Amino acid sequence: MSTLSELVGKETIEKVLAKGRSTGAGFSEIFIEDKRSTSAGLDDGRIEQVTTGRDRGAGIRVVHGETTGFAHTADLSESGLLQAAEAAAVAAKQGSGGVVTVALGGIDRHQVNDVQILPNEVPKTRKVELLERANEAARSIDQAVVQVSAGYGDSVRRILVANSEGVFAADDQVRTLFRVSVVASGDGGMQTGYDSMGRTIGFELFDLYDVEELAAGAARQAVTKLKARPAPSGALSVVIKRGSGGVLFHEACGHGLEADLVGKGASVYRGKVGEMVASSLVTLIDDGTMSGEWGAIGIDDEGHHSQKNTLIENGVLTDYMWDYLRARKENHRQSGNGRRQSYMHLPMVRMTNTFVINGSSEPDDIVKATKNGVYVAKLGGGSVNTASGDFVFGMTEAYLIENGEITEPLREGNLIGNGPQVLRDIDMLGNDFAMGNPGTCGKDGQGVPVGDGQPTLRVKSLTIGGTAA
Amino acid sequence: MSSGNALQDLADRIVAQAKPGEQVEAYVSRGGETSIRIYEGEVEHFVSAQSESVGIRVIKEGRTGYAYAGTLDESVLSEVFAEARDNVQFGSVDEWAGLAEPDGVAKVPQELWNEELAHFPTAEKIAIAKELEKLTLATDARIRIDDANYDDAYGETAFATTSGIRAHGRENGCYVSVGTLADDGDETQTGFGFSVGRTPTEFNLARAAREAADRATRLLGATKPQSKRTTIVLDPYVTAQFLRVLSSSFSGENVQKGRSFFAERLGESVANPLVTLIDDPTNPLAYSATDIDGEGLAARRNVLIENGTLKQFLHSSYSARRGQTKSTGSAVRTGGTPGVSCLAMQLVPGTATQAELIAQVSDGVLIQMVQGLHSGVNPISGDFSTGASGLLINNGQVGAPIREFTIASTLQRMLQDVVAIGGDVDWLPMSANGMSLVINDVTMSGA
Numbered sequence: 001m002s003t004l005s006e007l008v009g010k011e012t013i014e015k016v017l018a019k020g021r022s023t024g025a026g027f028s029e030i031f032i033e034d035k036r037s038t039s040a041g042l043d044d045g046r047i048e049q050v051t052t053g054r055d056r057g058a059g060i061r062v063v064h065g066e067t068t069g070f071a072h073t074a075d076l077s078e079s080g081l082l083q084a085a086e087a088a089a090v091a092a093k094q095g096s097g098g099v100v101t102v103a104l105g106g107i108d109r110h111q112v113n114d115v116q117i118l119p120n121e122v123p124k125t126r127k128v129e130l131l132e133r134a135n136e137a138a139r140s141i142d143q144a145v146v147q148v149s150a151g152y153g154d155s156v157r158r159i160l161v162a163n164s165e166g167v168f169a170a171d172d173q174v175r176t177l178f179r180v181s182v183v184a185s186g187d188g189g190m191q192t193g194y195d196s197m198g199r200t201i202g203f204e205l206f207d208l209y210d211v212e213e214l215a216a217g218a219a220r221q222a223v224t225k226l227k228a229r230p231a232p233s234g235a236l237s238v239v240i241k242r243g244s245g246g247v248l249f250h251e252a253c254g255h256g257l258e259a260d261l262v263g264k265g266a267s268v269y270r271g272k273v274g275e276m277v278a279s280s281l282v283t284l285i286d287d288g289t290m291s292g293e294w295g296a297i298g299i300d301d302e303g304h305h306s307q308k309n310t311l312i313e314n315g316v317l318t319d320y321m322w323d324y325l326r327a328r329k330e331n332h333r334q335s336g337n338g339r340r341q342s343y344m345h346l347p348m349v350r351m352t353n354t355f356v357i358n359g360s361s362e363p364d365d366i367v368k369a370t371k372n373g374v375y376v377a378k379l380g381g382g383s384v385n386t387a388s389g390d391f392v393f394g395m396t397e398a399y400l401i402e403n404g405e406i407t408e409p410l411r412e413g414n415l416i417g418n419g420p421q422v423l424r425d426i427d428m429l430g431n432d433f434a435m436g437n438p439g440t441c442g443k444d445g446q447g448v449p450v451g452d453g454q455p456t457l458r459v460k461s462l463t464i465g466g467t468a469a
Numbered sequence: 470m471s472s473g474n475a476l477q478d479l480a481d482r483i484v485a486q487a488k489p490g491e492q493v494e495a496y497v498s499r500g501g502e503t504s505i506r507i508y509e510g511e512v513e514h515f516v517s518a519q520s521e522s523v524g525i526r527v528i529k530e531g532r533t534g535y536a537y538a539g540t541l542d543e544s545v546l547s548e549v550f551a552e553a554r555d556n557v558q559f560g561s562v563d564e565w566a567g568l569a570e571p572d573g574v575a576k577v578p579q580e581l582w583n584e585e586l587a588h589f590p591t592a593e594k595i596a597i598a599k600e601l602e603k604l605t606l607a608t609d610a611r612i613r614i615d616d617a618n619y620d621d622a623y624g625e626t627a628f629a630t631t632s633g634i635r636a637h638g639r640e641n642g643c644y645v646s647v648g649t650l651a652d653d654g655d656e657t658q659t660g661f662g663f664s665v666g667r668t669p670t671e672f673n674l675a676r677a678a679r680e681a682a683d684r685a686t687r688l689l690g691a692t693k694p695q696s697k698r699t700t701i702v703l704d705p706y707v708t709a710q711f712l713r714v715l716s717s718s719f720s721g722e723n724v725q726k727g728r729s730f731f732a733e734r735l736g737e738s739v740a741n742p743l744v745t746l747i748d749d750p751t752n753p754l755a756y757s758a759t760d761i762d763g764e765g766l767a768a769r770r771n772v773l774i775e776n777g778t779l780k781q782f783l784h785s786s787y788s789a790r791r792g793q794t795k796s797t798g799s800a801v802r803t804g805g806t807p808g809v810s811c812l813a814m815q816l817v818p819g820t821a822t823q824a825e826l827i828a829q830v831s832d833g834v835l836i837q838m839v840q841g842l843h844s845g846v847n848p849i850s851g852d853f854s855t856g857a858s859g860l861l862i863n864n865g866q867v868g869a870p871i872r873e874f875t876i877a878s879t880l881q882r883m884l885q886d887v888v889a890i891g892g893d894v895d896w897l898p899m900s901a902n903g904m905s906l907v908i909n910d911v912t913m914s915g916a
Contacts, residue, residue, distance in 0.1 A: 039805075044726045046561035048533065051805050052552040055539040068514040074521060074540040091515035128559045147727045183727055183849055190730065192849050231854075233877065233914040234696040264508075266615050266650055268657070344518060381844040383856075387615075387650055387657040388688075390873050392856035394844030413854035414845030416875050416914075463693075465845060465854040465875025467912040 025064035029163040042131035119154035137212035141219035147183040161303030171298035186226035193222030198438030231466025237373035243434030246452020268389035278423035284312040288352035294438035295352040295451035302338035355453035359429025363456035389419040430456035480629035500624035532560040569764035569786035581640035608682035615648035628765030636765030651685035660684030691870035700833035705903030712901040721782040740884035755813035757900035763800035814901040874915035
């Protein structure tokens with residue numbers, strides 16, 4: 001498989017960048033992507049099919065003043081790229097800026113992820129076997145398991161970014177993912193269980209984790225919920241198990257700390273740098289350099305090296321996350337958070353791996369100290385209105401806490417809170433940090449892989465959206 | 470054989486390469502979009518993009534393989550075909566595996582392509598988005614703009630199969646949208662408005678501006694309500710989202726695989742007798758109207774629930790073979806092999822206005838927005854829980870704004886608890902229509 005710099009030569013890239021600036025624009029950029037993916041699905045006891053995919057193309061961005069022009073093409077020939085560059089340039093500004101030249105130095109190949117076994121070098125039979133093992137493991141847990149679906153996916157994403165300011169960088173991003181969902185059926189209807197694992201590594205994922213264990217866990221979750229009672233309705237203390245609640249921070253404050261939203265005045269955290277925005281227990285980091293984690297990247301999709309950024313330190317807001325445009329506008333450093341779904345999309349400020357570091361409480365003590373509440377063992381997705389701060393997230397596996405003990409399982413539901421209030425209401429933080437499940441974060445119609453993590457923690461009060469009085 | 474259409478010819482050419490014993494389907498498409506975002510009177514971004522894709526499905530001796538690529542480049546096509554063939558050996562033997570076959574159902578003629586839009590000048594598209602921003606700002610002094618957008622897209626698709634399907638379709642459409650922020654001291658609330666058309670001349674910019682402003686400003690000062698059982702009145706936009714959540718339960722494939730709570734309920738009462746729900750992609754008013762489904766069969770009108778009784782499930786050719794019935798033209802492609810889904814859900818409206826419906830509610834909540842349907846609703850178990858914001862209803866009158874609460878029930882119960890359906894039909898940029906909908910006995914969780 002040829003590298004992108006072999007496919008599109010440096011001279012061509014320089015010509016494209018110059019063409020992008022030909023209508024007077026101050027900035028031009030080319031983002032080239034070649035992504036190969038394989039997926040395999042099992043459902044209803046059968047391997048449905050193995051699918052392979054290829055997505056290859058380039059996106060060209062031209063910035064003139066406050067206006068961005070963007071065009072993309074699947075045609076990587078010099079004429080195809082020049083045509084797209086012209087379209088982007090015209091979109092950014094009608095007019096002529098004369099002849100511009102762009103010269104690039106050597107390419108910067110920056111890798112943070114160490115891949116042992118490239119997934120495209122692994123026979124497809126081995127991928128399919130994993131699905132069958134997961135299916136059997138889930139079905140052997142209980143007679144009540146009536147349906148199992150399992151999915152395997154890998155992707156090798158090669159990117160190359162160059163811009164008129166001399167950035168010229170490349171990264172190979174290899175991701176491998178496995179997921180299982182289970183349906184159990186009982187007297188009270190059907191319930192579901194779900195678990196997944198994914199890392200920015202190759203097929204060695206399956207040396208590190210056991211698909212049978214993952215599948216058995218998903219099956220137990222579904223079976224346990226057959227006996228679940230309706231979740232409570234109203235405000236209660238909520239204890240969130242380690243590695244399952246990072247999505248809380250992703251929604252409660254992560255999005256609100258994205259500089260593009262802050263810059264438009266669409267975040268409750270605007271103008272709050274240097275202020276206490278959370279309980280002093282909370283130190284929140286976004287770290288694209290965490291080797292192997294789901295949100296880890298060598299470079300972001302603007303060619304900037306990934307970084308470890310402290311967002312909140314002991315409760316005090318220290319900084320937002322930045323991309324090229326917003327950093328330029330506010331004369332701030334980029335932070336390695338300019339990301340895009342594919343060459344067909346414009347980059348914007350996105351999280352990478354977002355997590356809260358350890359506190360000092362023993363996780364058992366956090367449960368014991370909670371007289372009545374809810375223990376959340378697995379969270380689903382969430383969403384936030386960054387302007388008002390109101391956010392929701394789903395609980396897919398949860399239990400009642402009664403007199404300091406975890407008791408009965410609960411049916412699913414959403415929890416709702418207001419970001420700044422919930423951050424202040426975190427009153428216990430465990431010492432058992434773990435990263436959580438691989439996630440896909442959606443913003444403005446684009447999905448990117450993100451990681452999250454946290455130790456076991458307690459929120460003094462959150463509204464549980466169940467039906468039980 | 471040439472069809473006079475390059476995309477159809479390409480699909481035909483791929484299928485002509487099938488070897489004996491192979492069933493082959495080629496699904497090729499291309500399209501493009503314009504996306505213009507205005508902020509503070511200037512173009513913030515202008516995206517002009519073209520895309521194309523090919524998917525090849527190969528079935529041999531009951532095993533299926535699939536491959537796709539985001540280009541129609543000849544050099545990649547042969548790679549895609551080879552990959553699909555290679556992938557066949559890893560699929561399980563499935564006695565129902567197969568391609569759709571011509572079923573004699575004629576396409577319902579529809580005007581899905583608009584020449585005016587295809588040639589609409591770029592400068593006017595920009596002017597429309599700027600006008601929307603200006604109109605929205607002018608509605609209320611407390612309003613700021615998050616963004617004002619003009620978007621259009623066109624798409625063209627062709628299918629060919631060794632089983633004799635040849636189908637081609639193309640469509641285009643456009644919409645404008647505006648996101649608002651309303652401020653009062655430290656508090657900020659948000660709103661949105663949009664307008665959809667086959668051509669920009671169909672837009673109602675004034676209405677989009679007014680709704681975007683109203684949605685944000687009427688939430689200012691909102692408080693968190695007390696938890697209680699209550700009656701909810703869903704805004705048309707929320708009703709459409711609610712209908713979408715039900716979609717997967719009508720899939721015949723989900724029924725066969727034990728993932729629908731409607732399984733075993735055909736012919737039974739599953740909803741209040743007021744409820745008649747159809748899936749009709751042949752209705753030209755529907756944003757997602759189409760003349761062919763995801764396997765190239767004619768799209769058609771299907772009654773799902775009639776006067777509260779569950780009438781039928783939807784099928785692709787796979788689930789139809791498996792269930793010994795006929796395809797309902799309900800195959801969808803979301804990137805891979807065909808699935809089954811509703812294409813354009815429509816709840817048959819009543820006659821009352823929203824104000825008339827609210828006048829009948831002594832104690833309830835008008836739900837203006839919901840948040841987290843993807844995380845709090847499980848269409849398999851039926852558990853329903855979503856974040857919401859809206860306005861209290863007291864003695865038939867809309868009152869104070871409320872936010873940061875959830876509404877919860879189960880999908881099964883909510884269908885039975887529908888007590889009124891409005892006549893205020895709105896055709897939204899999604900695959901369901903909307904109108905005001907009144908549902909009893911829902912749990913509101915707040916303070």
